[in-house]
Amino acid sequence: MTMFGTNNLTRNIVVAMILGAIIGLLLAESSAGWVNSFLIEGILTTGGDIFIRSLKMLVVPLVFLSLIEGVTSLSDLSQLGRVGGKTFGLYLCTTAIAISLALLCASLIQPGMGIELTSDANFQAKEAPSLASVITNIVPSNPIKAMVEGNMLQVIMFAILLGLGINLAGPKAAQVQSFVNQANVVIMNVLTMLMLLAPFGVFCLVTKIFATLGFSAILPLLKYFLVVVAALLLHMLGSYGILLKVLTRLPLRVFYKKVREIWLFAFSTASSNATIPVTMNIVENRLGVHNKVASFTVPLGATINMDGTAIMQGVATVFIAQAYNIPMTITDFLTVIATATLASIGTAGVPGVGLITLAMVLNQVGLPVEGIGLIIGIDRLLDMMRTAVNVTGDALVSCVVGKSEGAFSESIFRDESTPKTEINI
Numbered sequence: 001m002t003m004f005g006t007n008n009l010t011r012n013i014v015v016a017m018i019l020g021a022i023i024g025l026l027l028a029e030s031s032a033g034w035v036n037s038f039l040i041e042g043i044l045t046t047g048g049d050i051f052i053r054s055l056k057m058l059v060v061p062l063v064f065l066s067l068i069e070g071v072t073s074l075s076d077l078s079q080l081g082r083v084g085g086k087t088f089g090l091y092l093c094t095t096a097i098a099i100s101l102a103l104l105c106a107s108l109i110q111p112g113m114g115i116e117l118t119s120d121a122n123f124q125a126k127e128a129p130s131l132a133s134v135i136t137n138i139v140p141s142n143p144i145k146a147m148v149e150g151n152m153l154q155v156i157m158f159a160i161l162l163g164l165g166i167n168l169a170g171p172k173a174a175q176v177q178s179f180v181n182q183a184n185v186v187i188m189n190v191l192t193m194l195m196l197l198a199p200f201g202v203f204c205l206v207t208k209i210f211a212t213l214g215f216s217a218i219l220p221l222l223k224y225f226l227v228v229v230a231a232l233l234l235h236m237l238g239s240y241g242i243l244l245k246v247l248t249r250l251p252l253r254v255f256y257k258k259v260r261e262i263w264l265f266a267f268s269t270a271s272s273n274a275t276i277p278v279t280m281n282i283v284e285n286r287l288g289v290h291n292k293v294a295s296f297t298v299p300l301g302a303t304i305n306m307d308g309t310a311i312m313q314g315v316a317t318v319f320i321a322q323a324y325n326i327p328m329t330i331t332d333f334l335t336v337i338a339t340a341t342l343a344s345i346g347t348a349g350v351p352g353v354g355l356i357t358l359a360m361v362l363n364q365v366g367l368p369v370e371g372i373g374l375i376i377g378i379d380r381l382l383d384m385m386r387t388a389v390n391v392t393g394d395a396l397v398s399c400v401v402g403k404s405e406g407a408f409s410e411s412i413f414r415d416e417s418t419p420k421t422e423i424n425i
Contacts, residue, residue, distance in 0.1 A: 058187060059274065068180050080160070092341060191278075225382065263388040289402035
């Protein structure tokens with residue numbers, strides 16, 4: 001099967017994204033009614049939804065089975081505590097760096113100066129969960145319900161406990177462990193088959209986004225948009241690059257070359273959770289992180305690692321304060337850093353959730369929440385970009401933790417040849 005005259009999946013996806021952006025912008029300029037009803041809301045919406053649903057279909061079983069397999073592969077249960085502590089600490093650290101970088105960029109460039117927000121800007125924020133409820137909700141009262149609802153923190157908790165139970169049972173649970181290992185292989189094979197749909201799905205998603213936005217929603221907020229993009233790039237290429245080099249001594253070029261495949265899926269889906277199957281596959285088979293680490297760091301990262309979202313919140317907070325001509329003190333900046341960092345814990349890795357936590361941040365420093373109404377028009381496009389940053393952080397932390405725990409293959413990491421897991425279509 002061929003698409004766009006190429007035989008490489010990554011290249012096909014890139015071409016699909018470029019064509020989707022071009023065609024989407026052209027459709028945005030069309031005034032024909034059938035373009036919106038038949039093409040945008042019909043074919044493109046259906047195609048994109050099928051692709052995202054096919055990825056989300058695998059998230060719970062893949063995370064559940066991989067995590068159990070990872071826990072049962074640990075000969076020393078104290079290693080689980082070390083892996084968990086390192087992972088959690090690194091994710092909080094990178095998020096704090098991200099929000100600090102965003103506040104610095106926004107304060108220096110001042111994207112909100114000269115903009116007057118009117119009372120027409122309106123945003124009805126959903127209530128953000130309290131820290132106490134987030135901690136309580138980690139433990140599932142009904143694990144089956146948690147799986148059905150896709151509550152990843154609860155699924156992770158149940159999988160870890162089940163894995164520990166299998167370990168404690170020893171030889172008596174050998175058949176259970178064998179079933180989990182075999183089921184995990186089956187799920188990965190299903191993922192391989194679904195990747196054949198990737199270029200088509202990405203084309204539908206990107207085309208619809210640009211057809212819906214058009215230039216009219218981007219140009220008035222171009223300065224804000226560019227500041228967020230600049231901060232995202234600085235964090236992804238700068239902060240992550242420094243951390244990888246200092247903590248692992250691994251070559252940056254190889255790392256970024258291999259994670260670019262994850263970027264494509266993250267950008268098109270705008271969902272860290274939907275990208276979990278792809279991230280897990282790349283982290284294990286291309287970056288060389290052992291399953292016993294990747295099965296924990298990747299799902300947890302998709303849930304609590306929201307560096308891209310934190311950057312948007314930092315820039316948006318300063319932007320709204322400047323637009324309303326409200327000065328921010330050092331205390332306000334520190335409050336934003338602390339609030340945005342803690343808000344990333346338990347935040348669902350789904351499209352648009354950043355606006356909910358942004359409302360909480362604005363309330364915390366006394367800024368008008370209705371200011372979100374000005375930036376909401378272009379948030380979907382920025383959401384796609386910041387999701388790519390989030391999943392890059394997941395891959396980075398996986399490499400750092402894996403290498404520190406001796407659960408890392410440097411030969412696989414440095415091997416730049418086309419892997420056997422590459423899907424050619």
